[in-house]
Amino acid sequence: MAEQQPGQGFRAGLLAAVPIVLGYLPIAFSFGVAAGKAGLSLPEAGMLSLVIYAGASQFLALALVTGGAPLLVAAATLVAMNLRHLLYGPALMKQAGPGAGRRFAWAWAWGLTDEVFGQALGALARGQRFSEAYMFGLGLAAYAAWVLGTLAGAWAGGGALEAWPALDAALGFMLSALFLALLLSVLNRAALPVVAAAVLATVAGTLIWSGTAGILAGMLAGALVGLGRK
Amino acid sequence: MNADLILLALIVGAANWAFRALPVLLLRRDLPPGGTLARFLAATGPAAIATLFTASVLPQLWPVPRDALPLAAGVAATVLAFLPGRSVVTATLAGAAAYGLAFALTA
CATH class of the missing domain: 1.20.5 (Single alpha-helices involved in coiled-coils or other helix-helix interfaces)
Known part of the structure; x- marks a missing residue:
């Protein structure tokens, strides 16, 4: 693992993830609620977040599955949507410079979502040295928030927001807002x-x-x- | 648990892992900027996201427009919140909040 300096280890990664965690929790909650509305059980909703771990893809997976899209069409659509992630690793390692550790990339790179990539790239651009431990902390906190938020939403259930139509409408627009924000970012x-x-x-x-x-x-x-x- | 849903998650999850991890593990050099693969990858992401945004708002606009004001408020707030810090999370939350507020005011 790359040599670490104070403020660049696992704990620093966890702390750097706080804004991402605060953002992920409500979005993941709304995904859990949407999954419940689409007829998915709590384990099924949790499994999607645990195994796919890509917000926009998961919302779209609900639409495709409930819309009766063939499995291969649904899979191809969702895979194509995440092709942009191919560019994140090389861009990050380019910014990290030669000699940056890659030994455990098979594990921490799983957490390279749009937001984690953005946060890590920003830290490097501000002069922080790359460390795999930092990447683990950053990615793990975001991943945990995503899975736990989903489980909370699925546990609350599809009918949980019937008494709050404005909140229900806001969560319903979350997917469109996420796509639009991602579009602006690229x-x-x-x-x-x-x-x-x-x-x-x-x-x-x-x-x-x-x-x-x-x-x-x-x-x-x-x-x-x-x-x-x- | 639905077997098709598990299979779909495994295919997409495996692809996501490959997209995120393999380039770090295998790609030690930058892609040629003008190459076919680089151009394809550069175009596919924006194309997919633009497609999905369009597909997600189209049912509100056609065949019968509904909740046009909340939609306009949500889109405007997402764009305006994105501009200062270029944060996807902040923009998403601001857009959803504006949509919900406009929905409450016009309901």
Whole structure:
């Protein structure tokens, strides 16, 4: 493991994860509630968070499963959605510099979500030295918050918010807000034609065929426009 | 527990692990910036997210528009909250809060 300096170990990682934990808990809770509404049991909701651990994918998995999408179509859609994670590890290690420890990356890299990646990259950009122990602390706290928040939401149940329609509506919009925020985080001039093609193809595919066809058409059109650009 | 749901979770979870861990373990050099793989990866993420955002709000706009004001408030708050610190979590929570508030005020 890379040499550690004070403030760069496991405990520092746990502390750095506090803002992520505070954000993950309500989003994971709303996923647990949504899973309950979709007819999933508490173990099934918890299993999705434990095994998939990708918020937007999990919300979409609920929509695809309850919408009757074929297993392979659902899996391909969810996998395609997370392809962006391929870039996180190399970007992080580039910022960490040569000689940064990778020995336990098979474990800590599981926690490289959008927010954990952003937090770790920000710490390195501010001059902190890379340590695998820090990555473990950062990732573990966020992962635990995600799983526990899901279990709490699923335990509260799909009918838990019937008495609070505004809160129910807010949690219902959480997924759209998450997608929009993620889109803003990856948006730049080069991505604009890709995004425009994806949006147009999604609308056209949905209006002409179905929601599932719209999602596939959008992803395909955006990726093809990106491939065609020099 | 539903067997199809477990299988779906295992496929997607395995892919997620591979996407996050394998590049750190195997890729010791940067991808050529203009290469086909780099361009494909750079385009797929934004394409997927833009698609999913569109698909998530489309049912509120078509065929019968509903809750247009909460939707506008939620979108505006998400964008405005993202701009200062570029935090996905803060923007998500702000967007959801604005949507819920507008929903309560217009209900």
